[in-house]
Amino acid sequence: MRIAVDCMGGDHGPSVTLPACQAFLTAHPDVELVLVGTADALAPAAAWPRCTLVTASEVVAMDDPVEVALRRKRDSSMRVAITQVKPDATGLTRADACVSAGNTGALMAVARYILKTFDGIDRPAIAAMLPNSTGGFTKVLDLGANVDCSAEHLLQFAIMGSALVAALDGKNAPTVGLLNIGEEDIKGSEVIKRAGELLRQAGAAGLINFQGNVEGNDIFKGTTDLVVCDGFVGNVALKTAEGLASMISGFIKAEFTRNAWTRIVALVALPVLNRFKGRVDYRRYGGATLLGLRGLVFKAHGSSDAFAFQNALQRAYDAARNRMLDQVRDRVVSALQAMPAAPDTARQAA
């Protein structure tokens, strides 16, 4: 099992990624890492066991436009890391999965350019898992890669997302909901209504386990294993949730530090509050999966600390071990006959 790591990505770069890699190597004696970065940045890892160092001369900045990452920085650590999971002429890869905390738009564009999508998949999608009230995780896609999606793209997301849940949770027929503004079939925009029809057909054909429309609150209720939406709506929903979580945590902090008495109360309540905090800590599941590509690529949150980045490595490790890539490909292939081809109207987020 080999995982390629873009050590330069994220807000903190090697100061976060290298300690995370070191801890991950210790925790997983069966893992080898391919560390990609500038020679200087990788120097501390020179003597680490089970590591291959691959130098790259350039770094994609968090605010680089997609075009710069794609056309100008051809020797970026991001691009070189992704290349590790691209099969050579004999079908072999140098790594089983790739992890980066870099700029999402750039990662998506470069990964798509280098790896290409599966036949039948027009656009890769970004999937993430969010904690729900049942104690499990709801998988949601797309989260920002694709705006102006067609109904056919939403169907592709449902099929790829089902494969993701199957690989991560071992569920053969994960439940799928279409994010809408009401449960009834007549709700929503024209695209969403048409997507509902396609998903119902795919459900009837046994390709997915479609449960109908779900609403925003169903994500955190855990009504379905998977929630499908276009990238614009998904991104807004995710960021709104992040904003609310941050406000609530600020309010809790403010109330417990209001005066001397509340500070004492906070000391007593700390273990309870910490358990609560652990349940909603984005760092435990802040990573996202790029789906639809001919290679496993994982995105850690740009602001990841070592704990969060290590969890993204864990996600990549689990996916590779569960042969997620094969599962996605198999589902897409078996759906291909029954799936209508998508008019290529979705646009990659600029």
Place this chain on the structure above:
Amino acid sequence: MRIAVDCMGGDHGPSVTLPACQAFLTAHPDVELVLVGTADALAPAAAWPRCTLVTASEVVAMDDPVEVALRRKRDSSMRVAITQVKPDATGLTRADACVSAGNTGALMAVARYILKTFDGIDRPAIAAMLPNSTGGFTKVLDLGANVDCSAEHLLQFAIMGSALVAALDGKNAPTVGLLNIGEEDIKGSEVIKRAGELLRQAGAAGLINFQGNVEGNDIFKGTTDLVVCDGFVGNVALKTAEGLASMISGFIKAEFTRNAWTRIVALVALPVLNRFKGRVDYRRYGGATLLGLRGLVFKAHGSSDAFAFQNALQRAYDAARNRMLDQVRDRVVSALQAMPAAPDTARQAA
């Protein structure tokens, strides 16, 4: 000051609306209420001071389709209550504002049919206020009335929403953000990019105080006074936030009731937790405003208890006192010349 109340609306009907009205009358000696409902339901209020009882023979159920509310139940309490704010031939109305906790789609459709929109406004919108980290409230519209909005509709929402903030908070030039998936002008769908252009033009013309794109997390940060979005995105964002708040409150409860010790901790922490809870209690601001109509209509949350319904009455009272209807009309009229007419492509949510 007279407020018309649909006493039959909401999940709990008169058992919630009548006690709320009674408490509101006590708190506001300058207010008269027009209570609308079935004769039976209104009987307890027969001897209340400063109340006019208006009987209606029908009730719009929470799950009635819009068509039933609009075409079949012509003597519904909802419709009769809305009619109280419709000007007669001499321009006089029987009430200054109307409040209902009924079915949102029905309320919007009936209000639009009875009251009509201002010239220059194609579709009414639903605006709500959400608490933000600054301790204030971010106003967001549209929240579910209009799907498939055009760029011109989003501009209309910005103008009406600015008037709402001006009336509620006394700010003459409230800041406006366009909900998008990134801050840069090149982000988003075609409609959103075009809306960004129109909003920038309106900002340059002094019609609104446009600050550019905002993201989902900015709603709860309070980056701008007003956030503009289409009804689909707004509805998903709002319900996602409701779902997360509900999950977090469930998690807090679960952690504090885990065992005997945490229950003792909870007792100690209770006053602090209650203060926190008060800050995020949707009942304090669960009401929504229907904007763009030639009359003031307020929507209380369907699941309102008496406290929440009384807050919706308070919202209607404040709006009427601050002459919100005139402020919206004045802003729309002054914007009309500078505003491009909207192609009528938005569809009312079914």
